Amino acid sequence: MKNSHNHPFHLVDYSPWPLTGSLSLLILTFGMTKWFHSFNMNLYFIGFIIMILTMFQWWRDICREGTLQGKHTISVSLGLRWGMILFIISEIFFFLSFFWAFFHSSLSPNIEIGSNWPPLSIEAFNPFQIPLLNTIILISSGMTVTWAHHAIMENNYTQAIQSLLITVILGIYFTILQAYEYYEASFTISDSIYGSTFFMATGFHGLHVIIGTIFLLICLIRLNKNHFSSNHHFGFEAAAWYWHFVDVVWLFLYITIYWWSIN
Numbered sequence: 001m002k003n004s005h006n007h008p009f010h011l012v013d014y015s016p017w018p019l020t021g022s023l024s025l026l027i028l029t030f031g032m033t034k035w036f037h038s039f040n041m042n043l044y045f046i047g048f049i050i051m052i053l054t055m056f057q058w059w060r061d062i063c064r065e066g067t068l069q070g071k072h073t074i075s076v077s078l079g080l081r082w083g084m085i086l087f088i089i090s091e092i093f094f095f096l097s098f099f100w101a102f103f104h105s106s107l108s109p110n111i112e113i114g115s116n117w118p119p120l121s122i123e124a125f126n127p128f129q130i131p132l133l134n135t136i137i138l139i140s141s142g143m144t145v146t147w148a149h150h151a152i153m154e155n156n157y158t159q160a161i162q163s164l165l166i167t168v169i170l171g172i173y174f175t176i177l178q179a180y181e182y183y184e185a186s187f188t189i190s191d192s193i194y195g196s197t198f199f200m201a202t203g204f205h206g207l208h209v210i211i212g213t214i215f216l217l218i219c220l221i222r223l224n225k226n227h228f229s230s231n232h233h234f235g236f237e238a239a240a241w242y243w244h245f246v247d248v249v250w251l252f253l254y255i256t257i258y259w260w261s262i263n
Contacts (some may be wrong), residue, residue, distance in 0.1 A: 024054055031045070066235065106261065116260065118194045130178075131254055141167045143166070151163060155229075169185075171210075208246050212239070
């Protein structure tokens, strides 16, 4: 491939990471199957290690591509923005399926669960305890990530690093509280349709919080290495968009699954 980039297209260099990433997911799938059936996690850990190594090296190459090599031109950046927008739209529909399942089961509970929602044997969480605290944490993190964005646009890197660090800490705190909530739960994912919809919706949201926290942590490292400028920081913008999406989904989860379920 020529070294010239006098074109508006995003043509990436040859890379082994899509192949190793696909192999890691395949090994993870077989590893989880082996874990469920044989209670042996060796293959799972091999796949997990390959995936972590692939993530590190693939992100490293993208950081070099966008900063040192100058391949992320204005036109390329626009394409990346549309890609992120379409990705978030696909995530919206992903969560929409969980809300659909929840309302389908809750608005007209059938006789198998006692024609009641939540089912009579289920003790639902108090929405004014850990769920409310987690709501405050995520709303606060949305404010701090916006603070970081404005600080970057104003070239105030001290405030940007401080506010982004606070956001990462709040994301970790949210995950710890959700893990504690799961530990204290009086029901499991196998306890009727309520347990299934509750743990699928909140569990996948928790996974997105972990992914978003890692996303922001990488941005914090890049910010500390001066990878972002006031007019060239889409890597951070993408992370901020994703984090705001996670915030909004949680508000819907809190209102429907936690608060509305007990009223």
